[in-house]
Amino acid sequence: MLETVLHIAFLIVSVAMFLSFYRLIIGPDAIDRVLALDTLYINSIAILILYGIYETSSLYFEVALLISIMGFVGTIALSKFLLRGDIIE
Amino acid sequence: MTNRVFPHPILSLFLWILWLMLNNSTAAGDIIFSLILAIVIPIFTSPYWEEKIVLHKPLLFAKFFCIVMWDILVSNIVVAKLILDKNDKLHPGFVAIDLDIKHPFGISILANTISLTPGTVSCDLTVDRKQLIVHFLDLKDPESAAQEIKNRYEKPLMEVYESC
Amino acid sequence: MFEIVLSVLILIGAFFTLVGSIGLYKLPGFYMRLHGPTKATTLGVGTILIASSIYFTVKTGSLSLHEFLIALFLFITAPVSAHLMSKVALHIGTKRVDRTQDYIDKKDDKDSLD
Numbered sequence: 007m008l009e010t011v012l013h014i015a016f017l018i019v020s021v022a023m024f025l026s027f028y029r030l031i032i033g034p035d036a037i038d039r040v041l042a043l044d045t046l047y048i049n050s051i052a053i054l055i056l057y058g059i060y061e062t063s064s065l066y067f068e069v070a071l072l073i074s075i076m077g078f079v080g081t082i083a084l085s086k087f088l089l090r091g092d093i094i095e
Numbered sequence: 096m097t098n099r100v101f102p103h104p105i106l107s108l109f110l111w112i113l114w115l116m117l118n119n120s121t122a123a124g125d126i127i128f129s130l131i132l133a134i135v136i137p138i139f140t141s142p143y144w145e146e147k148i149v150l151h152k153p154l155l156f157a158k159f160f161c162i163v164m165w166d167i168l169v170s171n172i173v174v175a176k177l178i179l180d181k182n183d184k185l186h187p188g189f190v191a192i193d194l195d196i197k198h199p200f201g202i203s204i205l206a207n208t209i210s211l212t213p214g215t216v217s218c219d220l221t222v223d224r225k226q227l228i229v230h231f232l233d234l235k236d237p238e239s240a241a242q243e244i245k246n247r248y249e250k251p252l253m254e255v256y257e258s259c
Numbered sequence: 260m261f262e263i264v265l266s267v268l269i270l271i272g273a274f275f276t277l278v279g280s281i282g283l284y285k286l287p288g289f290y291m292r293l294h295g296p297t298k299a300t301t302l303g304v305g306t307i308l309i310a311s312s313i314y315f316t317v318k319t320g321s322l323s324l325h326e327f328l329i330a331l332f333l334f335i336t337a338p339v340s341a342h343l344m345s346k347v348a349l350h351i352g353t354k355r356v357d358r359t360q361d362y363i364d365k366k367d368d369k370d371s372l373d
Binding site: 117167187211214228 | 288291
C-alpha cells in the first residue's frame with residue numbers, strides 16, 4: 007500500500023514541479039522567475055524525501071539538506087541582485 | 096566562571112542538540128564531541144555576538160509557538176480553499192501596521208510569524224521601524240485585520256521582549 | 260495502522276505541495292502569487308518530513324529526528340526569502356492587480372533600501 011501511495015505522491019509532486027517550471031518559463035517579470043525557482047527547489051526537497059522513503063535510505067536526506075541551504079542562498083543572492091544590481095558591495 | 100565557559104548558554108544548548116540531530120545518533124562519542132563543539136564554538140565566536148541571547152518567560156514563548164503552529168495549520172486550509180476556488184473574488188490589499196514593539200529581534204520574529212501564517216506576507220519595514228507593511232491575500236476589513244495581528248502575535252511577543 | 264498514518268501524511272503533504280504550485284500557476288499578479296508557494300509548500304514539505312521521520316524511526320528502531328532539521332531550516336528561511344522578494348517587488352515597482360486595496364501612508368520613503 008505504501009508503495010502505491012508513494013507512486014501517487016511522486017506523480018502529484020511532479021505535476022507541482024511542472025507547474026512551477028511553467029511559471030519559470032512564462033513569468034512576466036524577473037522576480038516571478040525568482041519565486042518560481044524558490045518553489046522549484048522546495049518541491050525538489052519534497053520529491054527527494056519521498057524518494058528516500060521509497061528506497062529506505064537516509065542518503066537522500068543529506069542531499070535535501072544541501073539543496074535547502076543552497077536554494078535559500080540562491081534566492082537571497084538573486085533578490086539582492088535585483089534590488090541593487092550587485093550582490094556583494 | 097560559568098561566563099567564561101558558557102558565554103552563551105542558549106547557543107551552546109542549541110549547538111549541542113543540532114549536532115546530535117545532524118548525526119542522528121546518541122552514541123557516547125557523538126555526545127562528547129558535540130559537547131566539545133558546544134563549548135568551543137561560542138567561545139571563539141563570542142566577539143561577533145554583540146548582545147547576549149536571552150529568553151525571558153520561556154513558557155509564554157512556548158505558548159506563542161503553539162498558537163502560531165495551530166494558526167499555520169488552520170489558515171493553510173483556508174488559503175488552499177481560496178487558491179482552488181475562482182480567484183476573481185479575492186480582494187488583495189496592502190496594510191501598514193503600526194508597531195508598538197521596539198526590540199529588533201522581536202520585530203523580526205513578528206515579521207517571520209506574519210509571513211509564515213498563510214494569507215499574509217510581511218513586505219517591508221519602514222526605516223524608522225514604526226510600520227510594517229503587510230500584504231493580505233483576501234482583505235475584508237483593514238482595521239480589524241491589523242487589530243487581530245496586533246492582539247494575537249504582537250502582544251505576547253512584547254511581553255517576552257519588553258524587559259530586554 | 261502505521262502504513263495508513265504514513266500514507267495519509269504523505270498524501271496531505273503532496274496535496275499541499277501541489278496547491279502551492281497551482282497558486283503559483285494561476286493567481287494573477289506577483290504579490291498574490293507569493294502567497295501560494297511560500298505557505299502551502301512549507302506545510303507540504305513539513306508533513307512529508309514528519310512522515311519520513313516516523314518511517315525511519317519505525318524501520319530502524321531508533322529515533323530519527325534529523326528530518327526536523329530541514330523543517331526547522333525551511334521554517335526559518337521561507338519567511339525571509341518571501342520578505343526579501345516582496346521587498347524587491349515593492350522597490351522595483353512590480354505591477355499589482357488592479358483591484359488591490361492600498362492602505363499605506365505615502366509619507367514613507369523611497370530610500371529604505373537596506
